[in-house]
Amino acid sequence: MPDQPSRLRATAKTPSLGEARRGAEDAKARTRQSPSEQGSPATSFPVDDVRRRFPALERAGRFLFFDNAAGAQIPATVLEAVTDHLLARNVQRGGPYRHSREVDAIIGRARESVAAFVNARSADEIAFGLNATSFIRAISLAVGQTLESRPEIIVSDLDHEANVATWLALERVGARIVWWRARVGDDGARLHAADLEPLLTERTRLVACTMASNATGSLVDVADVARRAHEVGAEAFLDAVHYAPHGSIDVRALDCDYLVCSGYKVFAPHMGFAWCRREAINHLPIFREDFIPDVTPDKLEAGTYAYESVAGMAAAVAYLEDLGRDFLAHPGADTRGRSSDPNYAGADANVGPARDHVGPDPRVGAAASRAETVRLAMHTIAEYERALSKRLLDEVASIPGVTVHGVTDRDHLHERVPTLCFSVAGHRASTVAAGLASRDVGVRSGHMYSPRLMARLGLLPAGAVRASLVHYNTAAEIAQFGAALREVVDTPDES
Numbered sequence: 183m184p185d186q187p188s189r190l191r192a193t194a195k196t197p198s199l200g201e202a203r204r205g206a207e208d209a210k211a212r213t214r215q216s217p218s219e220q221g222s223p224a225t226s227f228p229v230d231d232v233r234r235r236f237p238a239l240e241r242a243g244r245f246l247f248f249d250n251a252a253g254a255q256i257p258a259t260v261l262e263a264v265t266d267h268l269l270a271r272n273v274q275r276g277g278p279y280r281h282s283r284e285v286d287a288i289i290g291r292a293r294e295s296v297a298a299f300v301n302a303r304s305a306d307e308i309a310f311g312l313n314a315t316s317f318i319r320a321i322s323l324a325v326g327q328t329l330e331s332r333p334e335i336i337v338s339d340l341d342h343e344a345n346v347a348t349w350l351a352l353e354r355v356g357a358r359i360v361w362w363r364a365r366v367g368d369d370g371a372r373l374h375a376a377d378l379e380p381l382l383t384e385r386t387r388l389v390a391c392t393m394a395s396n397a398t399g400s401l402v403d404v405a406d407v408a409r410r411a412h413e414v415g416a417e418a419f420l421d422a423v424h425y426a427p428h429g430s431i432d433v434r435a436l437d438c439d440y441l442v443c444s445g446y447k448v449f450a451p452h453m454g455f456a457w458c459r460r461e462a463i464n465h466l467p468i469f470r471e472d473f474i475p476d477v478t479p480d481k482l483e484a485g486t487y488a489y490e491s492v493a494g495m496a497a498a499v500a501y502l503e504d505l506g507r508d509f510l511a512h513p514g515a516d517t518r519g520r521s522s523d524p525n526y527a528g529a530d531a532n533v534g535p536a537r538d539h540v541g542p543d544p545r546v547g548a549a550a551s552r553a554e555t556v557r558l559a560m561h562t563i564a565e566y567e568r569a570l571s572k573r574l575l576d577e578v579a580s581i582p583g584v585t586v587h588g589v590t591d592r593d594h595l596h597e598r599v600p601t602l603c604f605s606v607a608g609h610r611a612s613t614v615a616a617g618l619a620s621r622d623v624g625v626r627s628g629h630m631y632s633p634r635l636m637a638r639l640g641l642l643p644a645g646a647v648r649a650s651l652v653h654y655n656t657a658a659e660i661a662q663f664g665a666a667l668r669e670v671v672d673t674p675d676e677s
């Protein structure tokens with residue numbers, strides 16, 4: 183079987199980022215400004231080239247995809263990998279014939295790709311499945327059978343309910359739930375790892391928390407969470423779903439025990455994956471048929487999942503690697519410089535401390551490994567997205583009646599992703615979202631599946647409005663969003 187057939191085919195049809203960049207340079211010489219140049223927050227981020235790789239963006243016309251936290255668009259190469267899989271080998275794995283062996287090989291390579299994405303020690307620590315929630319459920323059910331002298335599970339009131347309700351269900355089997363409460367202040371609601379101190383004891387089995395709030399976009403210092411959990415002999419379970427499209431994940435640096443994620447938030451089709459520390463998962467009594475090996479990844483992959491989505495997930499990582507290689511080939515631009523990126527060691531003091539979500543600067547050293555290449559892509563994306571966050575905040579700051587629930591301090595943009603949660607005085611959240619929808623802006627309103635957080639922020643029952651951006655969004659789109667929001671704000675809410 184040829185190596186990564188879908189990707190090779192895709193390359194023939196779809197320009198690589200480097201090719202797209204060269205084409206764009208020629209086009210720029212011929213035309214004047216591209217949309218993103220009209221006030222781009224970080225002009226050296228190749229957002230026009232990036233956008234060319236996402237067919238849905240081209241098809242969308244004026245429509246703004248500002249609901250990416252509910253699912254992002256996919257590059258053409260991902261679509262081609264899915265199509266290729268369905269056309270060439272839509273069969274069950276594990277058979278002796280060529281097509282089935284190809285499926286096995288594709289799953290194996292996808293594990294390696296996702297292992298690079300999270301910097302796992304080994305590809306067999308990656309399991310594929312339906313979505314993040316079903317992994318949380320499977321793992322929590324097994325944890326519930328191993329409580330013994332550690333009956334306490336710490337959950338937060340900032341998390342998506344998928345990482346709360348699943349653990350609460352363990353009360354039926356004797357678990358005691360300990361609440362880690364967010365601090366509510368000017369920067370919305372934030373989880374502080376230091377607040378775990380009085381909660382963690384020798385009775386704690388596990389701390390479950392998110393890497394970033396899917397409602398407000400604020401980050402959690404999950405490396406500190408894992409360190410504190412381990413100090414008392416407990417485990418750390420991380421929900422990476424909201425964080426994953428926005429920054430680098432390094433499970434070794436985080437030193438966590440479990441991490442779940444959804445492919446459809448990271449430019450892949452609907453599917454989920456889990457990384458589990460081998461020693462941790464292999465000790466858990468996860469449901470499986472007797473003939474399934476009791477080791478990772480097999481024990482976490484009950485039944486059949488969507489292999490075409492797994493092929494798409496591998497292509498999504500390949501896309502990120504492609505970005506990383508392009509950034510390596512074009513070093514030195516302002517937006518990629520060490521001094522302006524707080525994720526890099528020795529960053530400017532005024533942008534805050536380095537985050538622990540990420541490792542050292544991947545450009546240090548010789549040939550970049552796959553994990554380093556992905557990490558570089560995610561570092562660069564994170565930096566561009568901080569500029570988007572600033573643009574978004576500046577845009578809505580000039581609109582009367584808009585209140586942002588989250589980090590707004592421009593010196594602390596490294597503590598958030600470009601997920602903007604806001605309310606408009608005198609307008610219901612659903613009216614604002616509907617008004618924006620009728621003006622070609624796709625956003626979401628309600629409790630964002632984090633009703634406990636919304637309650638803490640005093641926003642129930644209506645909830646808030648959420649605009650969630652990723653690296654293919656632009657400053658020009660933010661200006662269009664701002665204009666649409668101004669019109670909505672100026673229209674009385676008669677609902």
Ligand SMILES: Cc1ncc(COP(=O)(O)O)c(C=O)c1O
Nearest residue numbers: 313314315342344396423424444
């Ligand atoms: C932070 C977070 N956790 C968990 C989930 C649930 O993910 P899935 O749909 O893959 O089960 C979501 C979905 O939006 C989310 O944003």
